[in-house]
Amino acid sequence: MKIISILPWADWLALVCFFSIWIGYAFFAKAWAKTRPSLLRTTNRYRRYWMEQAIARDPRMLDGIITQNLSTTPAFFSSTSILIVGALFALLGTTDKATELMSEIPFAQATTLIVFEFKILVLVAIFVYSFFRFSWSMRQYTFVALVIGSMPPPEDFASGQFERVAYVDRAASLVASAAETMNDGLRAYYFSFALLGWFVSPLAMVIATAVVAAILYSREFRSEVLHILKD
Template sequence: MDAALKIITLLPWTDWLALSWFFAAWVAYALFARHRGQTEMTVLGVTNQLRRQWMLQTTHRDVRVIDGIVIQSLSSSPSFFASTTILIIGGLLAVLGTSEKATELVAEIPFAARTSVLVFDLKVLVLTGVFVFAFFRFTWSLRQYTFGALMIASAPDFRVFERGEASRDDFAERAGRVVGLAAETFNDGLRAYYMAFALIGWFFSPLAFAVLTAGVIWVLYTREFRSEVLEVLRS
């Protein structure tokens, strides 16, 4: 009980409010995007339709080398981000080892909040946690792309589909869904990167943290629901 009270009193109520707003906005937007994507065309929803169409075209091909190349190209993005995230996490853990110097450096930045070393460490730990979450999403996306590659490699010969011994629509639906899930998981990791930028505002002030959180959510919304590329994909 005393330990919990000490943790609660560690930060002012404004910091707790900004932190609660950050996580609430992140989770709420993720749920909103997933639910809204079922009734309205988003970037992810439109590209998922293209993935199903791609898998349907795969059933017509005798040689599927091009499909393997595309899968490998798609999986390179989560692989790159996973490797980059490991470096970021390592850098943040290194900052924890030099908290006093880092706190002094931040204190010299104009408009930055003056905090104790313990509070600074807490902020770095929360930021590290966001990147750990991103790392798990990127690596899971990478594995899902591998599953998609296995489905393409194990697909029946195109003559089997032509004879009606296997359903083209069934294969396209299952394979397209697997690749689509990989893309959705990768999108979760990218969203965590965006939210990490909002979290940086916490080192300046709770108000900057809250404002940046709202700004990042707005950027995510416009890119997923109101972007120019979405209009092109839908046309």
């Protein structure tokens, strides 16, 4: 309750705006992708193509290698998130020096020690969230490897002993879910940079959050990579 009275209303409004834009964009991107091509939706099509090829291959060593390579990215960001959280907690022990350094930056708003610590804790919460998303994505890729490893030989699909479409749908959905979960973690990283503007001023954070949302929109719905993949 103490932080509620200490933190200025401008900071509370900026924080509410920050999370509103973040959560709002996540819902917008998912809903918009149902009617418009998005990077995730387009790459999901290629993930299905991959699984259609995987059930026709024997042995499936190539698919195992691809799955392992895909899982290295969330594994890297998961371990990086732990390091960042540790560094932020270490920063909490030197907040007095950090506040002095921030006060020397032009246009930076003067803040009390407890408010500065609260801002760091919000950053910690964001990277903890990203850690859970990346680690869950990494685990989902192990499920993908499990499904690929359990696929029957191609001749069993050809004979009708196993349903081809069911296996493809299951494997493609798992890969898409792992990719979407990793995308959530990456989005948290993007918005964590916007939160750094809060150390300057509440207005700087709001502007930075809007800029990050615009960058994410351009990359997910209007990027050159999307144009290449959807053709």
